[in-house]
Amino acid sequence: SSLIITEQHVEESIVKQYQANKHKMQNIILPNAKIVRQDAFKEFSMVQFVFAPKLEKIEQNGFQKCLSLRKIVCPLLKSARKSAFSCCFCMQGLQCQHLEEVHELTFNNCRVLRQFENHKITELYGNTFSNCMSLRQIVANGVKQCHDDTFSRDYTSIYCPNIPGTSSPLLEPTPLITYDFVDKYSRCANSELKLYINCSVPKTSQYLSVFISKSTKILKDSAFSKCYWLTVVKIPNCTVIEREAFYFCHSLMSIDCSNVKEIGQRAFFQCFMMDHYLLDKVENIESSAFGYNFSLQFIKCPNMQTIRANYYDNFTPIQYIEGANLRAVENRNTYGPKLKVLRNQFLEEGDYELVDKPPLFTRVIFEKSEERRNMLKTVSSWKARSISARNVKFFLLKMKGIE
Incomplete structure (x- = not known):
């Protein structure tokens, strides 16, 4: 790679x-x-x-x-x-x-x-x-x-x-998204929280960065549409995400929606930074829900019976789907490695590869200066094209499995 x-x-x-x-x-x-x-x-x-x-x-x-x-x-x-x-x-x-x-x-x-x-x-x-x-x-x-x-x-x-x-x-400098930031607020125990980037600007939806709510049951149409800075969302008691709820949330990297059963049309359209979705109770997904999710690697959906190709698109490089009740998977992905699907009692071979265990995934690490220094030292010593790319992976990539 x-x-x-x-x-x-x-x-x-x-x-x-x-x-x-x-x-x-x-x-x-x-x-x-x-x-x-x-x-x-x-x-x-x-x-x-x-x-x-x-x-x-x-x-x-x-x-x-x-x-x-x-x-x-x-x-x-x-x-x-x-x-x-x-x-x-x-x-x-x-x-x-x-x-x-x-x-x-x-x-x-x-x-x-x-x-x-x-x-x-x-x-x-x-x-x-x-x-x-x-x-900004x-x-x-x-x-x-x-x-x-x-x-x-x-x-x-x-x-x-x-x-x-x-x-x-x-204006004040705008902070970059880091995995430390995402992990911190993904584990946040607050019942209700709205965090805005740069307090010197008005608290409008455009600058909303973190949204946590245990009281939200239904996320209405276009609720966070075009919240370009929204990064972390926790709505653990929500059961319905309606159409275009996170439309154009380009910076979204983490969402906790463990009780959601329905996801509307284009709900996560152009959420470029999302690399996975854990949809434990989802039973219905509308078309283009994950359209143009350029970082998407895997979806876990235990209650779904069919994954349709129109949930995502040709530009969504999804690599792995897991679902204990899946009967059919339509593969529309033409980018990236061949789609892998976790084997279960219902699935037969198709336009995908059945696997017996979840594959490992990679996440690029570039926030840590120590890793950057090690990488620079390694690369600067290379003399020929034949150097193995494994050395690069050691410093650049953190192997990440599915939890």
Whole structure:
């Protein structure tokens, strides 16, 4: 699941030999690369982590439609051309202190991008950050020229002190989502809690980050629709999640809904960061409930008899389904490894692989500085392409089973 390329200039022709497995690659390691050429890693939809310590330039569409990309380490990056990261829906942040040049659509549709601060870029385009719903503010102290519509956006303010009369006030930095944060509030014992990011801003649904409620029985239509920062939800006594309840909750990473029996149409549509659902009592799921869940790896649903293909879509890389009463599983997934289904007394072989025990899953770890240092030390010592990718996994990935 890791791809290592040692060339300095990474051309599409070099990457082409890996095209057949591009929807299975989770990590890309480029220890010597200085330039990523046009379209080089376009549509590597399963990639979660890129390590390129010497990278200086990414040409047009270099990482376009890396749908699951969460983190790229490229501290020396100076230029990111048109659509370089377009549709990297899961990318939270980028080391951009040396970045000098961005272009149209460079970060288009980076829906979970939370931070962007740079002092060297001198020119901004109106659509460089288009549809970055979670990006609250762009801090660009060096910008001297802005193109049309740069400042006409509903959800992102821009701080450019060199352009009089256009800059919004400088806001507090927006924290990134970390697994420590998710684990802390997933275990929270509070009966009722609403946590908002940055207390200096109004407490509106847009900034809601944690929602815990033991009194909620039914979650109404569009209850949290477009709560782009919502990360943790605990509704243990809820029995119904109606249509589009978490629609466009791009940052949602954890939900406790252990008593829910019904899930409505598009309930979790475009919840990009959700990697699993534990649906202990769910009996009915409507269409597109998990549409465009680019991080989704497994679903556990003991009471379901049929998993229909229209619950998710071609871009949802689901790898494993478990259900003691499953009679039929429709597989619509064309991305990632072949779908695995836990064997039970009812299922027969189909367009999936029956397994006798849950597989292990990987989760990219990049918050811990010690692991990053170990990884850097290991990668910097590589001399040839033949180095095993297992060394990368040891430092990058934490094996995670199903609990």
